[in-house]
Amino acid sequence: MTAFLALVGLSARLSFGGRSGGALVGLVFFLAVVVVVPFAVGPDMNLLSRIGPAVLWIGALLASLLVLDRLFGDDRSDGALDLLRLSDLPLELVALAKGLGAWLATGLPLAVAAPFLGLLLGLSPNTVLSTTATLVVGTPALTMIGTIGAALMAALGRGGVMIAVLVLPFTIPVLIFGVSAAAAPAMAPAPFLAPFLILIALTLASLVIAPIAAAAALRAGLD
Amino acid sequence: MTTPDDRAPAAGDHAGYGPGRDHVRLTGTGLAAVRGLRTIFSDLSFAVAGGELMTVTGPNGTGKSTFLRIVAGLMPAAAGEVAVAPAREDGHAALIHYIGHHDGHKASLTVRQNLDFWRRFWGGGPIAPALERVGIAALDNLPIDVLSAGQKRRAALARMLVAPRPIWLLDEPLTALDAAAEAMLGDLLSEHLAGGGLALVATHRALPVAAARTLRMEGP
Numbered sequence: 001m002t003a004f005l006a007l008v009g010l011s012a013r014l015s016f017g018g019r020s021g022g023a024l025v026g027l028v029f030f031l032a033v034v035v036v037v038p039f040a041v042g043p044d045m046n047l048l049s050r051i052g053p054a055v056l057w058i059g060a061l062l063a064s065l066l067v068l069d070r071l072f073g074d075d076r077s078d079g080a081l082d083l084l085r086l087s088d089l090p091l092e093l094v095a096l097a098k099g100l101g102a103w104l105a106t107g108l109p110l111a112v113a114a115p116f117l118g119l120l121l122g123l124s125p126n127t128v129l130s131t132t133a134t135l136v137v138g139t140p141a142l143t144m145i146g147t148i149g150a151a152l153m154a155a156l157g158r159g160g161v162m163i164a165v166l167v168l169p170f171t172i173p174v175l176i177f178g179v180s181a182a183a184a185p186a187m188a189p190a191p192f193l194a195p196f197l198i199l200i201a202l203t204l205a206s207l208v209i210a211p212i213a214a215a216a217a218l219r220a221g222l223d
Numbered sequence: 224m225t226t227p228d229d230r231a232p233a234a235g236d237h238a239g240y241g242p243g244r245d246h247v248r249l250t251g252t253g254l255a256a257v258r259g260l261r262t263i264f265s266d267l268s269f270a271v272a273g274g275e276l277m278t279v280t281g282p283n284g285t286g287k288s289t290f291l292r293i294v295a296g297l298m299p300a301a302a303g304e305v306a307v308a309p310a311r312e313d314g315h316a317a318l319i320h321y322i323g324h325h326d327g328h329k330a331s332l333t334v335r336q337n338l339d340f341w342r343r344f345w346g347g348g349p350i351a352p353a354l355e356r357v358g359i360a361a362l363d364n365l366p367i368d369v370l371s372a373g374q375k376r377r378a379a380l381a382r383m384l385v386a387p388r389p390i391w392l393l394d395e396p397l398t399a400l401d402a403a404a405e406a407m408l409g410d411l412l413s414e415h416l417a418g419g420g421l422a423l424v425a426t427h428r429a430l431p432v433a434a435a436r437t438l439r440m441e442g443p
């Protein structure tokens with residue numbers, strides 16, 4: 001357990017202040033995406049507040065993909081991945097700890113920033129609340145799905161935009177249920193709880209499946 | 224978390240593997256490595272007992288590094304197997320220290336933060352005496368990225384002292400080390416062997432410690 005927590009801490013620390021853009025860059029990127037949309041859509045407040053939850057979710061999705069590049073790539077190139085494997089902690093738990101740490105440093109700040117950005121989009125208080133709740137619950141799934149892509153690309157010795165291209169299609173279910181729960185208060189008869197529970201299920205499933213897949217990818221790339 | 228301990232760590236402290244206890248033993252039988260379609264080596268067997276040093280020598284490209292990575296379990300062997308006695312239920316990964324071509328340091332952290340992470344991740348003793356031992360105690364608050372290659376290598380050696388383990392696999396450990404550090408590594412190896420540990424060292428240069436065995440890699 002000490003080993004696991006130590007690795008979560010290290011991963012959070014490296015993601016937070018990483019060289020290729022840490023948590024702050026992710027937040028600024030999130031802000032930029034959200035701010036750009038009104039310019040593209042035009043100053044129609046009704047339209048903006050209707051698409052607001054979707055805009056916040058897309059911003060969070062893109063921002064959480066930013067940090068994946070170096071998640072395992074750095075460990076592989078500086079030799080730390082070898083050392084991480086020389087312990088009793090299974091590689092699956094190594095992947096889980098890396099993912100959780102990355103989420104703490106990048107996903108969680110996005111969810112915390114969402115209410116403020118929601119104001120920019122003219123969201124109603126209820127929608128701000130539902131959007132924030134779905135982001136808190138849903139961003140771990142985005143990061144964990146991302147760890148699979150990060151591990152695969154690290155195993156192949158590649159990185160960069162390839163990871164985003166690889167990961168984006170697999171985040172679509174999370175996006176669908178996240179946005180439908182987040183937008184529920186604005187679409188009066190639409191249910192909030194059902195998509196929200198499915199979102200929670202997706203996150204829990206990704207917490208189990210993603211580490212196994214990421215560890216398999218890392219093992220396959222051993223040399 | 225840190226227990227105050229002023230005693231300089233001896234490289235030979237490994238719980239359960241000291242003299243008079245069960246000695247660790249490392250064997251490989253019929254090992255083969257293939258990269259792409261090329262066989263690098265095949266039918267390689269060895270046995271090293273606690274207290275013994277085995278050097279791995281041979282020209283470039285004959286598979287010394289590949290051999291050590293296979294022994295460490297970091298790379299699957301194309302054939303054959305590696306065994307550690309006494310066997311452990313969780314496998315032998317946690318008995319092995321490996322120093323490869325990369326030192327495994329996190330560039331943005333300080334020397335102390337790097338070692339502190341491995342101390343917590345692997346479980347181990349105090350950091351300060353280990354840094355003292357390898358002669359970089361004064362650098363502990365510098366980002367590890369500003370250290371020279373030799374100093375980084377010393378920090379990697381300190382990592383082995385922080386979390387003692389009975390099997391050392393060192394791939395060209397003398398690279399970038401100066402004469403003093405070379406002698407220091409010799410002392411560390413002697414203590415490690417005297418404490419019942421074993422070491423496999425791939426090297427082109429003569430080590431300051433006499434090797435009990437030599438594995439000469441000649442290529443396929």
